Amino acid sequence: MTNDTGTYLYAVARDRGLPCPDDLKGVAGETVRTISHAGLVAYVSTVPLDQFGEEPLRRSMEDLDWLGETARAHHRVVEEVAGSAPAAPVRLVTVYSGEDQIRDLLDERHDDFAEVLSRVEGRQEWGVKAYAETTEAPPAEPPGEQPTSPGTAYLKRRQASLHTREESWRRAIGRAGHIHDTLASIAVASRRHRAQDPELSGRDEWMVLNGAYLVDDTRREEFARTVDGLRGEDLELELTGPWAPYSFTELEEER
Structure with missing residues (x-):
């Protein structure tokens, strides 16, 4: 991971050892992968900070075409994940600095995610x-x-x-x-x-x-x-x- 990229988070699910589809593409056309930690799995992709960094993102969010395309890609990944297991989607354009920050999130909010996943299972x-x-x-x-x-x-x-x-x-x-x-x-x-x-x-x-x-x-x-x-x-x-x-x-x- 380099300083010119961030980690985009789509959803969190229980870690059931399910592989991420190899051809699943997310925002900016980037491949989706998983980060497993503390019994949970986060679905993420690497994104360029020249689009998803704090300042560029303010400008990008004013571009309705960019916003629509990003929202559709985000939704497509969430629907794919939720189709195979209970999933907790996160907000559009939620970007972290790297994988370590994602693992910290899974640690700190573990009980919150577990509660949400129990609430939506079978529904x-x-x-x-x-x-x-x-x-x-x-x-x-x-x-x-x-x-x-x-x-x-x-x-x-x-x-x-x-x-x-x-x-x-x-x-x-x-x-x-x-x-x-x-x-x-x-x-x-x-x-x-x-x-x-x-x-x-x-x-x-x-x-x-x-x-x-x-x-x-x-x-x-x-x-x-x-x-x-x-x-x-x-x-x-x-x-x-x-x-x-x-x-x-x-x-x-x-x-």
């Missing part, structure tokens, strides 16, 4: 998003009313439209809460993440639920059936997964 993360229509047609002027000026008529329509929109929003939020509570009763753990902006979700509708659910593998079909049973005309539900348990591996690592 997977599923995502459920709920969308509501963003527009409501304003009600027509009641029959029999006296015609009003164009300006007054516009204000009335605008006021009615805002009121209808607000009521629709309240109903959608209430329905989303019911959906979340129902799904959370099946999952062993759940999280409500912040709703995504339309630019991220790629949809024009309101996102009123962005939920993550840690579900026992033995209940995955029950969970999917419950999602289907909650579908209705008022909200559109989107089920995604299974995912590596990003939302339920709450370890805050320092770079």
Whole structure:
């Protein structure tokens, strides 16, 4: 290891003697390898510090193309690891100075990692998003009313439209809460993440639920059936997964 490289950490799992796939590539196209220590195994790769050092990383994180490519590579490695054994993913662009620092981490946070791995074993993360229509047609002027000026008529329509929109929003939020509570009763753990902006979700509708659910593998079909049973005309539900348990591996690592 030279001073112009760092060690990028993807995930930690129990050391079960499983080999790392020879052709698994991570961020910056670098080969992924393992570091075994204290009964745990860290999945890492060597990365150039001219991209992943502290100062270059600040600039790189402002490049959306670079960030997207890095996130996809990170996710690909985590999914590969989690597909063969319970794994604790770490945050994107977590970089250490070298292998000794990784071993120190496995020593210092051993019990924390063991707890997380026990929590996610035999379980997977599923995502459920709920969308509501963003527009409501304003009600027509009641029959029999006296015609009003164009300006007054516009204000009335605008006021009615805002009121209808607000009521629709309240109903959608209430329905989303019911959906979340129902799904959370099946999952062993759940999280409500912040709703995504339309630019991220790629949809024009309101996102009123962005939920993550840690579900026992033995209940995955029950969970999917419950999602289907909650579908209705008022909200559109989107089920995604299974995912590596990003939302339920709450370890805050320092770079």
